[in-house]
Amino acid sequence: MSTTENLRPIRRALVSVYDKTGLTELAAALHAAGVEILSTGSTAGKIAEAGIPVTPVEDVTGFPECLDGRVKTLHPRIHAGILADRTKETHVAELAELGVDAIDLVVVNLYPFTATVASGADFAGCIEQIDIGGPTMVRAAAKNHASVAIVTNPAAYPDVAAAVAAGGFTDTQRKELAAKAFAHTAAYDAAVAGWFATQVAETPEVVGAQWELLEVLRYGENPHQAGAVYKTNALGFGKELSETGGIANAVQLSGKAMSYNNYTDGDAALRAAYDHAQPCVAIIKHANPCGVAIGADVAEAHRKAHACDPVSAFGGVIAVNRPVSVELANQIAPIFTEVVLAPGYEEGAAEILATKKNLRVLKVVPPVRETVEFKQISGGLVVQDRDALNDRGDDPQNWTLVSGEAADTETLRDLEFAWKAVRAVRSNAILLVNDGASVGVGMGQVNRVDSCTLAVTRANTLGSRSTGDAAKVEAGVGGASVADLVDALPPQRAQGAVAASDAFFPFADGLQILIDAGVRAVVQPGGSIRDEEVIAAAQAAGITMYFTGNRHFSH
Numbered sequence: 001m002s003t004t005e006n007l008r009p010i011r012r013a014l015v016s017v018y019d020k021t022g023l024t025e026l027a028a029a030l031h032a033a034g035v036e037i038l039s040t041g042s043t044a045g046k047i048a049e050a051g052i053p054v055t056p057v058e059d060v061t062g063f064p065e066c067l068d069g070r071v072k073t074l075h076p077r078i079h080a081g082i083l084a085d086r087t088k089e090t091h092v093a094e095l096a097e098l099g100v101d102a103i104d105l106v107v108v109n110l111y112p113f114t115a116t117v118a119s120g121a122d123f124a125g126c127i128e129q130i131d132i133g134g135p136t137m138v139r140a141a142a143k144n145h146a147s148v149a150i151v152t153n154p155a156a157y158p159d160v161a162a163a164v165a166a167g168g169f170t171d172t173q174r175k176e177l178a179a180k181a182f183a184h185t186a187a188y189d190a191a192v193a194g195w196f197a198t199q200v201a202e203t204p205e206v207v208g209a210q211w212e213l214l215e216v217l218r219y220g221e222n223p224h225q226a227g228a229v230y231k232t233n234a235l236g237f238g239k240e241l242s243e244t245g246g247i248a249n250a251v252q253l254s255g256k257a258m259s260y261n262n263y264t265d266g267d268a269a270l271r272a273a274y275d276h277a278q279p280c281v282a283i284i285k286h287a288n289p290c291g292v293a294i295g296a297d298v299a300e301a302h303r304k305a306h307a308c309d310p311v312s313a314f315g316g317v318i319a320v321n322r323p324v325s326v327e328l329a330n331q332i333a334p335i336f337t338e339v340v341l342a343p344g345y346e347e348g349a350a351e352i353l354a355t356k357k358n359l360r361v362l363k364v365v366p367p368v369r370e371t372v373e374f375k376q377i378s379g380g381l382v383v384q385d386r387d388a389l390n391d392r393g394d395d396p397q398n399w400t401l402v403s404g405e406a407a408d409t410e411t412l413r414d415l416e417f418a419w420k421a422v423r424a425v426r427s428n429a430i431l432l433v434n435d436g437a438s439v440g441v442g443m444g445q446v447n448r449v450d451s452c453t454l455a456v457t458r459a460n461t462l463g464s465r466s467t468g469d470a471a472k473v474e475a476g477v478g479g480a481s482v483a484d485l486v487d488a489l490p491p492q493r494a495q496g497a498v499a500a501s502d503a504f505f506p507f508a509d510g511l512q513i514l515i516d517a518g519v520r521a522v523v524q525p526g527g528s529i530r531d532e533e534v535i536a537a538a539q540a541a542g543i544t545m546y547f548t549g550n551r552h553f554s555h
């Protein structure tokens, strides 16, 4: 199709915008192209201030703006002008009979409802920011795209200026603008409906949500599946109407295009790394950590995380909760890694990583975690509050000691780290920790005994592949290479470790596996009907065990 096909000249434009960005430039361009500009209250005021001729809508409607701006453009002289289908002779004749002039272009953006809710405004304040006249015009113009062009985004003003100067928009362009406009009002209404529903009931009866296409991906989880990534525009829940952070909003600095699995693993990595206040690195494979650790700085945290399972870290996705230092970049560069996610990169660090053409390097604002999350099920969705850490069971001060001596400071620090880190492991999850680093991960088993066995086996098997030179471990923290540190792993890493279990032990058998492997302290939610049996096993072994009263399943 030629770009000049079915151009519709623009003679009259209605401009009514809350966000005045680019307004005077747009108005100047419209005026220069000979377009008559109709406008509302403060929009008209701003255009007039710039010395550009503008017709107030009141001059068209013959009716004053009233009720604190609740009625400005809601008038048949405006809406007949927008909705008349110029391709129908009857509509054109009716307009002439009624003395209504047609409107060819509508430029509207809406009251900032979502931002008002986010600002903590009271109920009445939020209600007042529900735009009524704006969406009405947007929908009318979008419906009548055969005759009218509708623009809702100030970023599109330069295109409008160019189109107006070139003689108008084509059919295809007006159709595309209409699709965007309907998406815009749908997102707006989803936000209003979601917020409003939560004002009358905790769980909304109907959920509207809207996502905006970011990119079509090469494929989905497997090559025969189509895939795409969308970002959240509006969620039909009052808690968080949109999310500006998170992996969907990350900026890619270098490397190949992100894949479906990169996105999902990257998200799991972010969640794992951002559960800790200290510098933390999480390395994820297939949604599970193959290493997560805290350290004095991110480079140390990475050495410790990588040492957990250097075999699996090959091709991993790494998230860091602090800017990546040059030292860390130099550590990561030699290791085949799919993605690095961090809130920033110190000078020179991004350049080092950019030399790896296959490595995707992303700058990311951490996601908001106090939102809801969905999981699709056949025929519907399950929805829940996201599992965020809380100041009850996730705070060691609120734990209950049920066996052995109270943990000393270092042990308690490891238990706290283990408890927070086990949340990142798929259930049934058991995590062994030593010195702020995972050393054995038992993930995704269908019973807790197997998760215990897996955690112990992996801790000890991976350790046994190294020389076990403890002196090198000491040196590693002081700056030895990742390879040196891994080479220096003690062969029996379960011995002397602490353990966290994401849910209670239903029987003593799983715990016994940890005890037999030399685990010296355990943290778990408690709450099993056989807690007494489990506590008895811990007491018989003389190990420390805490109950958190709080579970962190992750399926």
Ligand SMILES: NC(=O)c1ncn([C@@H]2O[C@H](COP(=O)(O)O)[C@@H](O)[C@H]2O)c1NC=O
Pocket: 016, 017, 018, 019, 039, 040, 041, 042, 043, 044, 069, 070, 071, 072, 073, 074, 108, 109, 110, 111, 130, 131, 132, 133, 134, 135
């Ligand atoms: N009520 C109406 O008739 C009406 N017509 C347009 N608006 C909105 O008023 C705003 C612009 O107003 P002003 O030009 O006064 O700043 C726009 O965001 C537009 O969406 C209206 N306001 C809200 O409903």
